[in-house]
Amino acid sequence: MVLGGLRGQVYGHDHDDPGPGPGRTCAELVGGPLDGLLLDIHGWRAEEVDDGVALITELGRWPGGRALYDPHPGEACKTGPGVACRFYYTGDP
Template identity: 50%
Template sequence: MTQAPRVYGTEPDAPATGPQPGRTYRELVGGPLDGQLIEVTGWTDDEITAGAHLIAPRNAYRPGGRTSYGPTFSRPDGPWVWEGDVP
């Protein structure tokens, strides 16, 4: 059985961490959060276009530092790609 992708912000061992019906997600590709989903339900188009700096368990600066993900111009409704770690 294939496990559903984990949603960013949920505990790895928590039940029902996969996507929920009626919600909108973007897949995170590359970097320390690769393969997770971020829920963007209720975000404005500007917020989605800007991407996000997300807390990551591992990055170049320290555990719990931030890492940047955002959409690509060629696929604005597609997955968010890793842009690098931020202090």
């Protein structure tokens, strides 16, 4: 499900938030109910990035449930500000 109105917004921020703040590091969410959103991963350790995330969403299969997103194996996550990597939808638990 692609919700064009969400593209470039940061997960967990207000809908009128212009995007990630200066110097922030984000992962782009690809596929699933949160496709196109950015996830602020600024300050995360490499192990935390590798573990992926379970994000609360009302847009998934079960409202109030979680959507799982993981980095793609072998796809490097760069360091520094901006969109550093992508997390891909892997399902709803």
